Amino acid sequence: MEIGWIEALQEKIDDHMISARSDLDNYRYDSSFGEYSPEAVVYVTSTKAVSQVLKIANDYKVPVTPRGQGTGLSGGDLPVHGGIILDMSQWPASVEIFPDDLVARVSPGTLTSVIHAEADKYGLMYPPDPSSSNISTIGGNLAENAGGPRGLKYGVTKDYVLGLEVVTPEGEVMQTGGHTIKNVTGLDLTKLMVGSEGILGMITGATLKLIPKPSSVQTVIAAFSTMEEAGKAISKTLTSGILPAKIEFIDQACARAVEEYEPLGLPTDMEAIVLVEVDGHPTAVQEEATTVCKIMKEVGGTNVFLPQTNEEASRAWQARRLVSPAIAKIKPTKASEDATVPRSQIPEMMVRLAEIRDKYNLSLVVFGHAGDGNLHPNILCDERDQAEIARVEQAIEEIFHAALELGGTLSGEHGIGTMKSPFLEEELGPVGVDMMKRIKEGWDPNNIMNPGKIFPDKGQRLILSRRLEE
Amino acid sequence: MEIGWIEALQEKIDDHMISARSDLDNYRYDSSFGEYSPEAVVYVTSTKAVSQVLKIANDYKVPVTPRGQGTGLSGGDLPVHGGIILDMSQWPASVEIFPDDLVARVSPGTLTSVIHAEADKYGLMYPPDPSSSNISTIGGNLAENAGGPRGLKYGVTKDYVLGLEVVTPEGEVMQTGGHTIKNVTGLDLTKLMVGSEGILGMITGATLKLIPKPSSVQTVIAAFSTMEEAGKAISKTLTSGILPAKIEFIDQACARAVEEYEPLGLPTDMEAIVLVEVDGHPTAVQEEATTVCKIMKEVGGTNVFLPQTNEEASRAWQARRLVSPAIAKIKPTKASEDATVPRSQIPEMMVRLAEIRDKYNLSLVVFGHAGDGNLHPNILCDERDQAEIARVEQAIEEIFHAALELGGTLSGEHGIGTMKSPFLEEELGPVGVDMMKRIKEGWDPNNIMNPGKIFPDKGQRLILSRRLEE
Structure with missing residues (x-):
C-alpha cells in the first residue's frame, strides 16, 4: 500500500510534528481575519528538516504554510488551503x-x-x-x-x-x-x-x-486642533532639510482610547498629536529638535513639548505603542489597515478617511507613520454584527481605492496575504500580476508554498466574517 | 513573400534606425572587452517605440541589446549574439x-x-x-x-x-x-x-x-607607509561609531600615475593614500573629522591633511577621479575589476592581490571604495601581446577565486555581463543559477533580451582578447 504524506513526514522527519485534529486548533488563526484548519504542524529547527518537509510536500503536492509567532496582519500564516504548517517558532534563536x-x-x-x-x-x-x-x-x-x-x-x-x-x-x-x-x-x-x-x-x-548606533536621540511632541495643521507641520518638517528618524501621528479618538487605557497625559481635546524623533550627533540633534519645535508652533501646534529625560521620552513613545491595544478595547473586532500614500497626499487621505467613516457610520480611527505616508486606519467593530461587518468590508474597499487614486499602495507594511489579494490587479495591472505569477510558477510548479496568498483565488473577494460563515 | 525582421522594424517604427554595416561600427565596442557586430540599431525615444521593437524582436526571435552611453565595464551593452541594439541615448532627458x-x-x-x-x-x-x-x-x-x-x-x-x-x-x-x-x-x-x-x-x-542634502561635508586625507596600516586605519574608523560618506583608497602606483598625469601634490613615496569624507550637521562633521584625523595618526598615518577650503577638498577628490584615466596612460590596455570582499578582509585581499601581481609579473594597481570592501584592482597590459594577455586572464581568474574564498563576490558594482559569467556558478551554486534561469525563462521564453549576459554560453570561459582572434 502506498503511504500518505502524513506517514511519509512521520517516517522521515525527526523534528516534532502534530496531526491530531484536537491539537491543531491553535493554528487556525493568526492576528488577522479568517479561520482555516491545517492538517499537520511540523516544528522545524534545521535547514535539513525544512528541506525534507518541502520535498515530501512537493512530491505529494500538499500545501505548506510557514508560520513564526503568528503575529501577521494580512493572513500570511493562515493555512487557507489546508496541508502543513511549517512552524519556525521552536528554531533556536541565534x-x-x-x-x-x-x-x-x-x-x-x-x-x-x-x-x-x-x-x-x-x-x-x-x-x-x-x-x-x-x-x-x-x-x-x-x-x-x-x-x-x-x-x-x-x-x-x-x-x-x-x-x-x-x-x-x-x-x-x-x-x-x-x-x-x-x-x-x-x-x-x-x-x-x-x-x-x-x-x-x-x-x-x-x-x-x-x-x-546614533549617539543621541530627542523626541518632540505637539498637538493640533485640526488635521490640516498637523499635515502641514509634517510636510514642513520634511522639507526643512531635516530627516527625522520617526514622525508618528495619533488622532483624537486614539488619544482618548490611550488615556482611558492608561493615563499618560496625552491631550484629548485636539484633533491630532504628532510625535517626532530626531537622532544623530548630540549637537545636531539639539539644533534639529529646536527647529522642529519652531515649525510645530509656526503652523499652529500647541502643547509643544521637548522631553528632557529618557523617562519622559519613553512615556511619549509608550503612548504611541499603546494605541493598538487601547483601541482594541473600544469594540471586540479591529480591522487594521496600512494603505500608504505619497507623503504630500496625507492631508487629502485624512479627508477621504473621514468621509468614509461618516458614509458608513463606523468607528474609524487613524494613527501611524505619517512621515512616510504609511497611515494605519483602524475600524473598530463587532464581527458578530453582520450588518456592521458588511459596512466595514465596503469601507475597507473604499480605503484601498482612495489610496490608489492618490498614487499610493494597498500595503505599506503588512503584506497582501489573503485579505488584500482581491485588489492586487487594481494596483499592479494585469501585466504586473502576470509577471509575478510567472516567477511563482517557475519556482513552485506544484504551487505548494503558501497557496492562496498574494494572488487571489478565483472569484475571491474581501470577506472579513469567514469565521462565522464556515 | 514574408518580410524579414529588419523590414518589419522599418515599416512599423517611426524612430530613427540604421542597419547598413558601415554605420554599425561604433556599436561593436563598449568600455569593456570584446567586439561584436549588431545587425541594426534603433534609436528609441518613447515607451511605445520600445514596445514595438520588442514585439517584433520577440516574433522573429531576434536578440535585443540595450545601450545607453556605452560606458558599461562588464559588456552589458555588447551585442554578443548580434541582432538589434536598442539605443536609449537619444531619449530626451527629463x-x-x-x-x-x-x-x-x-x-x-x-x-x-x-x-x-x-x-x-x-x-x-x-x-x-x-x-x-x-x-x-x-x-x-x-x-x-x-x-x-x-x-x-x-x-x-x-x-x-x-x-x-x-x-x-x-x-x-x-x-x-x-x-x-x-x-x-x-x-x-x-x-x-x-x-x-x-x-x-x-x-x-x-x-x-x-x-x-547634508548641510556640511569635510574631507580627511592620510598617507601610510604600509598597506597593513592603511587597512587598520580604515577598519578602526568604521568601528569608531562614525559612518563616513566615503572611504577611498589609492595605492602607490596609482598615486604616481596621477602625479605624472596631473601634478596634484599626492605623496608618491607611500604605499597607500586614504581619503575619507564625512557629511551631515556642521558641528558633527567637524568633530567626526577630528576623530578620523586622530585615528589616522594613531595607526601610523602621515601627511594627515584636513582641507580647509572647497578648492583644497575638490583637488583631493579630483586626484581620486583621475586615477582611472591616469593609469590608462601607463599601458594601452586596462582590465578593471570590482571583486568585493567583506570589509574586514580588505588587508588579506591586498596581500592576495600583491601575490597575484608578482606571480604573473603584471602591472597590477589597486584603488577603490575601501570602506565597503569594493576594491578596483586594475591590470595594465597590452592586448596585442598575446602572452601577456594570457597571464592577465589567469590573474583575473585568481582574483575572482580570492574574493570568493574570502567571503566576497565577483562583482560589487560593474555587473556580471559577459566577462564574469563563466564564474557565476562558482559563487551562486547550481541551485542559485537554476532559480535565476527560471525567472529568465518565464519572462523571456524566446531569450531575446540581452542573451549571452549573466549566464554563460555553453563552454564559455574568460577571454579578453576576442577582438584580436576574430
Whole structure:
C-alpha cells in the first residue's frame, strides 16, 4: 500500500510534528481575519528538516504554510488551503555579530528585539523596528518585509538584508547574496525573497547589515486642533532639510482610547498629536529638535513639548505603542489597515478617511507613520454584527481605492496575504500580476508554498466574517 | 513573400534606425572587452517605440541589446549574439522633482549628473554617485545597479528606486512599485529589475527616492607607509561609531600615475593614500573629522591633511577621479575589476592581490571604495601581446577565486555581463543559477533580451582578447 504524506513526514522527519485534529486548533488563526484548519504542524529547527518537509510536500503536492509567532496582519500564516504548517517558532534563536564587517547572521526563529539587543552591545543598530519587535520573529519580518516607525529615515527590513539561506519549494537549499555591502552578481534573489510572503520558499537564515548606533536621540511632541495643521507641520518638517528618524501621528479618538487605557497625559481635546524623533550627533540633534519645535508652533501646534529625560521620552513613545491595544478595547473586532500614500497626499487621505467613516457610520480611527505616508486606519467593530461587518468590508474597499487614486499602495507594511489579494490587479495591472505569477510558477510548479496568498483565488473577494460563515 | 525582421522594424517604427554595416561600427565596442557586430540599431525615444521593437524582436526571435552611453565595464551593452541594439541615448532627458514627496521621476536617457544637479536645486540629494555620473545614463545605472564612493553610507542605485516603468521581453508595458517610500504589494519586481543587466526587459522610466542634502561635508586625507596600516586605519574608523560618506583608497602606483598625469601634490613615496569624507550637521562633521584625523595618526598615518577650503577638498577628490584615466596612460590596455570582499578582509585581499601581481609579473594597481570592501584592482597590459594577455586572464581568474574564498563576490558594482559569467556558478551554486534561469525563462521564453549576459554560453570561459582572434 502506498503511504500518505502524513506517514511519509512521520517516517522521515525527526523534528516534532502534530496531526491530531484536537491539537491543531491553535493554528487556525493568526492576528488577522479568517479561520482555516491545517492538517499537520511540523516544528522545524534545521535547514535539513525544512528541506525534507518541502520535498515530501512537493512530491505529494500538499500545501505548506510557514508560520513564526503568528503575529501577521494580512493572513500570511493562515493555512487557507489546508496541508502543513511549517512552524519556525521552536528554531533556536541565534545572532552572530561581525563588528568589523557591520554585519549580523541570524536564525529565522530569532525575535527581532533580540537582534536589536545584541547589536546594541557592540554600539551598533539594526534599524527596522516593527511595533511587533518583541513578539515577532525575524523570519516573519523577512517574509513580510516588515517596516516600523524608523522606516522614515532608515528604510525597512529589505534595506538591511545582504544575504539569505533559502529552501526552494522543491526542497533545494541555496545561498542568495552574501556578506558584502555591495553585490551585483546575478539577479537579486535576496530582495525578491524578502516580502514574498512565503510563496517562493522558506528563509532559513539571514545576513543583516548593521549601522553605528546614533549617539543621541530627542523626541518632540505637539498637538493640533485640526488635521490640516498637523499635515502641514509634517510636510514642513520634511522639507526643512531635516530627516527625522520617526514622525508618528495619533488622532483624537486614539488619544482618548490611550488615556482611558492608561493615563499618560496625552491631550484629548485636539484633533491630532504628532510625535517626532530626531537622532544623530548630540549637537545636531539639539539644533534639529529646536527647529522642529519652531515649525510645530509656526503652523499652529500647541502643547509643544521637548522631553528632557529618557523617562519622559519613553512615556511619549509608550503612548504611541499603546494605541493598538487601547483601541482594541473600544469594540471586540479591529480591522487594521496600512494603505500608504505619497507623503504630500496625507492631508487629502485624512479627508477621504473621514468621509468614509461618516458614509458608513463606523468607528474609524487613524494613527501611524505619517512621515512616510504609511497611515494605519483602524475600524473598530463587532464581527458578530453582520450588518456592521458588511459596512466595514465596503469601507475597507473604499480605503484601498482612495489610496490608489492618490498614487499610493494597498500595503505599506503588512503584506497582501489573503485579505488584500482581491485588489492586487487594481494596483499592479494585469501585466504586473502576470509577471509575478510567472516567477511563482517557475519556482513552485506544484504551487505548494503558501497557496492562496498574494494572488487571489478565483472569484475571491474581501470577506472579513469567514469565521462565522464556515 | 514574408518580410524579414529588419523590414518589419522599418515599416512599423517611426524612430530613427540604421542597419547598413558601415554605420554599425561604433556599436561593436563598449568600455569593456570584446567586439561584436549588431545587425541594426534603433534609436528609441518613447515607451511605445520600445514596445514595438520588442514585439517584433520577440516574433522573429531576434536578440535585443540595450545601450545607453556605452560606458558599461562588464559588456552589458555588447551585442554578443548580434541582432538589434536598442539605443536609449537619444531619449530626451527629463527630471521631475516632487519636493514634498522627496521623489524624482526621470527618463531613462537622463545623465545621472543631471539628476544630481536638479535635486540640488531643491536642497535634496540623489546619493548614488558612480564615477561615470557625467557620462552614463540613469537607465544604464539602473540596469547595472551602479554604486560609487557614497555607497558606504548611502547605499547603491537599488536603494533609491521606488518604482519603474518596464517593457517586458514580449513588449508589454508594466509599472512596478510606485511613488511611496513603503510598498509591500506583491513580489518586488522593482528591485528584481534593477541590476538585471537588461535580460528581463527594458526600463523606460523610474521614480527615485531623494534625501535632504547634508548641510556640511569635510574631507580627511592620510598617507601610510604600509598597506597593513592603511587597512587598520580604515577598519578602526568604521568601528569608531562614525559612518563616513566615503572611504577611498589609492595605492602607490596609482598615486604616481596621477602625479605624472596631473601634478596634484599626492605623496608618491607611500604605499597607500586614504581619503575619507564625512557629511551631515556642521558641528558633527567637524568633530567626526577630528576623530578620523586622530585615528589616522594613531595607526601610523602621515601627511594627515584636513582641507580647509572647497578648492583644497575638490583637488583631493579630483586626484581620486583621475586615477582611472591616469593609469590608462601607463599601458594601452586596462582590465578593471570590482571583486568585493567583506570589509574586514580588505588587508588579506591586498596581500592576495600583491601575490597575484608578482606571480604573473603584471602591472597590477589597486584603488577603490575601501570602506565597503569594493576594491578596483586594475591590470595594465597590452592586448596585442598575446602572452601577456594570457597571464592577465589567469590573474583575473585568481582574483575572482580570492574574493570568493574570502567571503566576497565577483562583482560589487560593474555587473556580471559577459566577462564574469563563466564564474557565476562558482559563487551562486547550481541551485542559485537554476532559480535565476527560471525567472529568465518565464519572462523571456524566446531569450531575446540581452542573451549571452549573466549566464554563460555553453563552454564559455574568460577571454579578453576576442577582438584580436576574430
